[in-house]
Amino acid sequence: MFILVPILNLMVSSDLGSILANLQDKEVMSAIFISAYCALAATVLAVLFGVPLAYILARHEFVGKGFVEAVIDVPIVIPHTISGIALLLVFTSTGIIGAPLDKLGLVFTDAIPGIVIAMLFASASFVVNSAREGFESVDPRMEKVARTLGSGSLRTFIIITLPLSVRSIVVGSIMCWARAISEFGAIIIIAYFPTTAPVLIYRRFVDFGLSEATPVAVILISLCLLLFLVVRLIMRGWKTYDKN
Amino acid sequence: MIKIENLTKDLEEFEINQVNLEVKKNEYFVILGPSGSGKTMLLELIAGITIPDSGKIYLDNKDITWSALEKRGVGFVYQNYMLFPHKTVFENIAFGLKIRKIGKEKIESKVNEMMELLNISHLKDRLPRTLSGGEQQRTALARALIIYPKVLLMDEPLSALDRKTRANLMRKLKEIHQKFDITLVHVTHNFDEALQLADRVAIMKEGTISQVGDVDEIFRRPANDFVADFVGVENMIKGNATRNNDLTKINTGNTVIVSTENKSGPVHITVRPEDITLATQKVTTSARNVFEGRVKEISDLGTLIRLTVDVGDPLVVFLTRQSFLDLEININKTVWTYFKATAVHVF
Numbered sequence: 001m002f003i004l005v006p007i008l009n010l011m012v013s014s015d016l017g018s019i020l021a022n023l024q025d026k027e028v029m030s031a032i033f034i035s036a037y038c039a040l041a042a043t044v045l046a047v048l049f050g051v052p053l054a055y056i057l058a059r060h061e062f063v064g065k066g067f068v069e070a071v072i073d074v075p076i077v078i079p080h081t082i083s084g085i086a087l088l089l090v091f092t093s094t095g096i097i098g099a100p101l102d103k104l105g106l107v108f109t110d111a112i113p114g115i116v117i118a119m120l121f122a123s124a125s126f127v128v129n130s131a132r133e134g135f136e137s138v139d140p141r142m143e144k145v146a147r148t149l150g151s152g153s154l155r156t157f158i159i160i161t162l163p164l165s166v167r168s169i170v171v172g173s174i175m176c177w178a179r180a181i182s183e184f185g186a187i188i189i190i191a192y193f194p195t196t197a198p199v200l201i202y203r204r205f206v207d208f209g210l211s212e213a214t215p216v217a218v219i220l221i222s223l224c225l226l227l228f229l230v231v232r233l234i235m236r237g238w239k240t241y242d243k244n
Numbered sequence: 245m246i247k248i249e250n251l252t253k254d255l256e257e258f259e260i261n262q263v264n265l266e267v268k269k270n271e272y273f274v275i276l277g278p279s280g281s282g283k284t285m286l287l288e289l290i291a292g293i294t295i296p297d298s299g300k301i302y303l304d305n306k307d308i309t310w311s312a313l314e315k316r317g318v319g320f321v322y323q324n325y326m327l328f329p330h331k332t333v334f335e336n337i338a339f340g341l342k343i344r345k346i347g348k349e350k351i352e353s354k355v356n357e358m359m360e361l362l363n364i365s366h367l368k369d370r371l372p373r374t375l376s377g378g379e380q381q382r383t384a385l386a387r388a389l390i391i392y393p394k395v396l397l398m399d400e401p402l403s404a405l406d407r408k409t410r411a412n413l414m415r416k417l418k419e420i421h422q423k424f425d426i427t428l429v430h431v432t433h434n435f436d437e438a439l440q441l442a443d444r445v446a447i448m449k450e451g452t453i454s455q456v457g458d459v460d461e462i463f464r465r466p467a468n469d470f471v472a473d474f475v476g477v478e479n480m481i482k483g484n485a486t487r488n489n490d491l492t493k494i495n496t497g498n499t500v501i502v503s504t505e506n507k508s509g510p511v512h513i514t515v516r517p518e519d520i521t522l523a524t525q526k527v528t529t530s531a532r533n534v535f536e537g538r539v540k541e542i543s544d545l546g547t548l549i550r551l552t553v554d555v556g557d558p559l560v561v562f563l564t565r566q567s568f569l570d571l572e573i574n575i576n577k578t579v580w581t582y583f584k585a586t587a588v589h590v591f
Binding site: 142145149151152160163164 | 316
């Protein structure tokens with residue numbers, strides 16, 4: 001109830017007219033587009049680097065594994081504005097990562113890449129943890145059997161392990177995307193512009209008050225819920241291969 | 245065929261300690277041992293699933309200790325089958341052939357043939373989770389056999405199955421052993437399986453091999469009390485042996501038993517229940533061990549009746565139901581037991 005009431009109340013608190021007007025507002029649409037697009041980029045990066053890492057964590061024991069696991073979860077516990085400051089210090093054009101990339105023409109402050117890394121920082125752990133769970137659910141002995149049948153280790157991963165854990169990877173990616181789209185704290189520090197949807201909602205609220213902020217909020221939340229619903233439906237039809 | 249030299253591997257829960265073993269070509273070899281004795285690990289070492297700390301493994305005189313597991317030509321069947329849950333029975337069996345890039349039609353005919361051999365043709369399009377244990381094990385066997393491995397390793401292949409299914413599959417394994425040019429290594433804790441299937445048996449205990457030999461040898465002449473106890477030898481009695489002419493007399497403290505085997509000092513003896521005959525009166529026979537005793541326990545095993553007769557030491561004797569009825573045996577009845585000196589194994 002505690003979760004449901006505020007969300008439902010928000011959904012009905014704005015009249016259709018102002019929602020439609022906002023849907024035609026270029027600023028709103030561009031903010032939502034930037035949010036969705038940057039979150040997608042952050043998710044792709046998280047999958048690209050997070051899935052191999054997840055496999056290593058699921059299958060191998062090594063010195064410092066506990067430390068790696070802890071580091072992955074750190075972004076969940078630190079306040080997002082602090083994440084933003086930490087990222088800014090490193091990715092600004094004079095920072096240790098920002099400086100060399102700046103020479104290559106990649107700018108982070110008040111730019112799309114800044115938004116992407118802020119999102120990535122906050123949400124990558126969802127992909128790693130979920131994918132890892134998926135890999136752990138595949139018995140390593142099954143991989144070994146595949147190999148005794150003549151399949152090399154890379155091929156075994158692609159045709160046995162990956163199909164059996166793809167569900168977890170997809171779930172993790174969607175969680176990652178949703179978390180990324182909602183990122184606010186780190187983004188306002190590192191890239192106030194270009195405006196993402198949460199930042200726009202905040203600005204409208206500060207500049208014009210609640211009535212101006214709500215329609216945008218309703219549009220964003222509808223988009224998120226719609227996606228969530230579609231994914232749920234797809235998942236339900238997805239074979240799990242578990243015991244019935 | 246398979247030759248293992250001084251193989252050692254130490255993991256936390258299990259260890260293999262200086263194991264030496266030779267398995268002959270086309271042999272049905274059973275490794276028998278209680279759980280935790282390291283028998284599964286020994287199999288995994290042969291397959292390359294686990295890498296040894298030291299020692300050598302040879303297959304057809306080739307050192308395979310460090311070969312990649314997909315290059316060994318060794319098949320593996322696990323107790324819980326490890327079928328690919330996202331593939332149908334057909335796809336599971338076809339897996340090894342597909343990897344080898346064999347033509348579609350050839351795969352089809354080979355898989356069909358294999359499914360027929362294992363009587364699972366009707367399950368072709370089913371997913372593993374819809375199959376019974378026995379059906380899953382047949383599929384796993386078919387999947388392993390279809391690439392004609394030189395060696396097939398099976399880890400407790402029958403342990404998860406009910407009695408009837410197990411008996412069926414045992415017959416199937418025998419048939420496979422005859423039909424295929426293959427060396428089978430089968431790990432189990434069940435002596436029955438060894439008895440029915442094995443050409444030779446190795447007994448494992450705490451990561452070492454206690455005894456290797458044919459089934460009869462192990463059953464009749466266990467190398468030590470662990471083997472005797474493990475293979476379920478009845479009538480194992482402790483005593484002190486002394487040599488007297490060509491015979492050994494074993495004084496158990498309660499009786500003196502005579503054996504033809506040459507041993508002295510503190511020993512164990514075993515007499516197989518089926519080597520003991522029973523009579524209600526004293527009769528003259530060539531048997532050197534004749535004891536009078538009372539029936540202490542009667543248990544019905546179906547076709548056989550198991551009696552425990554107290555002759556000073558408890559002796560277990562089997563009777564057929566008919567002779568049990570003919571002899572009119574009941575608890576505390578006095579009977580005579582007879583067994584030959586050659587039936588007494590001393591170790």
